[in-house]
Amino acid sequence: RELALSADLLIEDFSNKEIRTFGLNFANIRELNPAIIICSMSPFGRGTKWEExxxxxxTIQALTGMCSVNGEQGKSPLKEPGTESEFITGANAFVASVAALMNRDATGIAQQVNVSVLKxxxxxxxxxxxxxxxxxxPRQQQDQGLHFGLVPCKDGYVSLSVRHEPTWEHMWLFFGDPKFAQNPKFDTAIKRRDNEEELSKILFPILANYSRKELLHGLSPLRILVGIANSVSDLLEDEHLKFRNAFVEFENEGKFWKMPGAPFQMSLTPLKFKGELSSKDFSIWDHSANNTSKVFPNSTGTQRMKGPLSxxxxxxxxQAWSGAYSTQLLSDLGMEIIQVESVTRMDPWRGGVPPKLAGLYPESDPGDRPWDRNALYNGVNRGKKAITLDLNHSEAKDVFMELVSISDVVVENFSGRVISNLGLDYDSLRSVNPSIVMVRMPTYGTSGPYSNYAGNGGTTEPVSGMSYLMGYRDGPPINSGIMHTDAYSGVLACxxxxxxxxxxxxSGVGQEVEISQQEASMTLLAEYIMEGSISGTSPMRQGNSNRDYAPQGCYRSKDSIWVAISVKTDDQWRSFCHSLGLEDLFAKKDYATKDSRIRNAIQLDSExxxxxxxxxxxDVAKKLQDALVPCEKILTLLEAAENKDFHxxxxxxxxxxxxxxxxxxxVPPWDFETTPVQSPGPAPMLGQHSEEVFRDLNGWSEGEIMRFKNLQLTGTDPLI
Structure with a gap:
């Protein structure tokens, strides 16, 4: 309580029972410390019907459809390794807390923020x-292969993205057989997918001659996206991660262990890691002497304003997912976001143009403007303004720099080389606006041997170690059905x-912020990396296991619907067995205690x-939920989107x-007490706001706008 009375921020994830047991009174804390921000995390949201x-x-991954897309067709659905739902909730709590603090510093109004795992x-x-x-x-489980996921090579597995014809041709050039790229059975992505079994028989023996690193360093310079499936040991010895000092090392009783370092780097205010905590870390400090931000007394405490970043x-x-998602979150929080695209090189998540369409359209109908109808783009760009500029042209670049001069933030997620090639690096931007904050999100960061290699979610999962841990016991590594690392990196970037x-x-000045999506995703696996650094061995495929639960898994019911079940405590085990009438199972000594169940988890899972x-x-779901045992039917993404309880x-x-x-x-994942998130409106159409922005922010006349259109430096239709 004393700490809270002198703190800027209180983060808590207590259950209602714990709040009652500990006698916590957050309202009282706020009365005594009007400047405090309280961020509360809960599984389903405070005050909802699912509060208990x-x-x-x-079970969260099952309930939201996350499990339904993971794993091989016909086999048990899989969760993501570790506790990913909790990590992304923690990342959202970070976003909400810093946004609320920033708003408090500017307005003097503190508030409580609620973040739920489900949201x-x-x-x-x-x-x-x-x-x-x-x-x-809805998207479903997919078998791994060239079209999706991982393929085998000499010393492991890799992800190769050769959907586009130039990359397909470049791969065969690397293999020394450029004519094969023209084989009419495989010369388009659709044909390669339709004939994948035959193609695999040709390609896999060739890949068996190359190591993962040979493929990474040989194909990446040819603009082919390559993701090598790294084990924990691979990560700890990787030359790129060593160059970037991606791990922090700690010593305890003569033993050294490593864990992932900061998920992002800040040029002006780098993150600092403390060693082992001591008593002084919990001492009371002089709040007024140590707080460098502007803190004002709370006014009414009930004033309701626009989003905290308005x-x-x-x-x-x-573009695509990670970067676009990070800036959609900024938009959700009230920031005006001007998305800069090009009519000659659209965001790939717009889905292409005829005849090469790759979108997910309403009723599967591309319509007259398919690039404005794709679910992927529209799902991560809500509330933004969209303009088009050909940044390869000096005049368009000048327009961009004018916008930078009157903006607070620039965010990009190209591969490392692109921004420098465009002449839009941080030094260039701050020459026109010293207070600009530039956020960069390349797959491998902006420095190191791999920094110029491009990537996407399908390559980030394997290079971060995620794919190596994901899969069935004694099976090969696999990619997830949807590359959730993109979303996680996006939240951290926000x-x-x-x-x-x-x-x-x-400080009065901006700075450059760098998010290596590889390193950000590695933080999801911190416990496994720490374990591997201590033991010297790499944890293997995790299936649906968790070191703290047994039984835990996805089980096919009598009606062929999968259910997810987690049992953690002895009380839950008793309730599980009694509610399903499994008295003989409960009586077995092998499962009498939590430790014995974890020790015999494989045998127990079979039973x-x-x-x-x-x-x-x-019946299973109702009986176990009534008995307070975590259990959910595994929903498809469509069932989750249409779930009556959610609505x-x-x-x-x-x-x-x-x-x-x-x-x-x-809806956005946070609830702010006094600066509620406003409905942001739809995603923009291509170039929808170009004229508005050029007129209102750049001060252009109609004639100047028309000249730019005639030069094809801007527009609302793709020139592809």
Whole structure:
């Protein structure tokens, strides 16, 4: 209590029972410390009908559709390794906390913020939930192969992205057989997918001659996206990560261990890691002497304003998922976001132009403007303004720099070389605006041997170690069904952006922020990296296991619907067995204690599999939930998007798009007490706001706008 009375921020994730047991009174703390921000995390949201619902990371992933896309066709659905739903919730709590602090410093109004695990996961999956609603055909499990996931090579597995014809041709040039690229059976991505079994018989023996690193260093310079499936040991010995000092080392009782370092780097205010905590870290400090931010007394405490970042502007070069998601979050928080695209090189998530379409359209109909109807783009760009500029042209670059001069933030997620090639590096930007915050999000960061290599979610998962841990026991590594590392990196990038903006209030200058998506994703696996650094061996495929639960897994019921079950405590084990009438199982000594169940987890899992196969899924879920045992039916993405409970809890809102029509989108993951997040409106159409921005912000006449159009430096239709 004394610490809270002198603190700027209180973060808590207590259950209601714990709050009652500990006698916590947050209202009283706020009365005594009007400047404090309280960030509360909960699984389903405080005050909702599911406030007391039992849960685990696995059951959240089941309930949101996350599990349904993971794993091989016909096999058990899989969760993401570790506790990913909790990590992304923590990242969202970071975003909300820093945003609330920044708003308090500016307005004097402190507030409470609520962040739920359920909202965090649903919002992070927005593009694929929207895609399911658009098409009625949710994404499902997919077998690994060249079209998706990992393929074998000499010393392990790699992800290769050769969907586009130039990259397909470059790969065969590297293999020394350029003519094969013209083989009519395989000369388009669709043909390669349709004939993948035959292609694999040709390609896999060739890949067996190359190591992962040979493929990475040989194909990446040819603009082919390559992701090598790294084990924990591989990560700890990787030359790129060593160059970047990506790990921090600690010593305890003569033993050394490593863990991932900071998920982002800040040029002016680098993150600092403390060693082992001592008593002085918990001492009371003089709040007024140590707080460098402007803190004002709370006024009414009930004033309701726009989002906490209202009044700020970002001009951004973000595309696809991670970058676009980070700037959508900034938009959700009230920042004006001007998305800069090009009519000659559209965001790939717009889905292409005829005849090469790759979008997920309403009723699977591309319409006249398919680039404005794709669920992927529309799912991560809500509320933004969109302009088009050909930044390869000096005049267009000048326009961009004018916008930078009147903006607060620039965000980009190109590969490392692109920004320098365009002449838009941080030094160039701050020459026109010393207070600009520039956020860069390349896959491998901006320095190191791999920094110029491009990547995407399909390569980030393997290079971060995620794919090596994901898969069935004794099976090969696999990629997840949807590359969730993109969303996680996007949330962290949003929080880093706000942190730099808050520091700017103190210093008066901006700074460069770098997010290596590889290193950000590695933080999801911190416990495994620490374990591997101590033991000297790499943890293997995790399946649906968790070191603190047994039984835990996905089990096929009598009606062929999979259910996810997590049992952590002895009380839950007793309730599990009694509610399903499994008295003989409960009596077995091998499962009498939590430790014995974890020790015999494989054997226990086999018995649970047999037991659940005799029950209907609805019966299992109801009986176990009533007994306070975490259990959920595994929903598809479409079932999650249409879930009646979610809509009753107002976890979705309808947004009307001029080309796509009316669809439900997940609401943002935070609830701010006094600066509520406003409905941001739909994603923009290509170049929709160019004239508005050029006229209102650049001060152009209609004649100047028309001249730019005639030069094809801007427009609303792609020139591809």
């Amino acid at each position: 619902k039992p849960w685990s990371d696995l 965090s996961v649903l919002h992070s999956y927005s593009p694929y939930l929207l895609a399911a609603l658009h098409t009625g055909n 009044g700020m502007r970002g001009v951004v070069l973000t 929080g880093a952006t706000i942190s730099a903006l808050r520091e700017r209030v103190v 649970i599999t047999e037991c659940i196969s005799g029950y209907m899924s609805e 009753e809890m107002k976890l979705f809102e309808e947004i009307s798009h001029p080309e796509s029509g009316n669809f439900d989108y997940p």
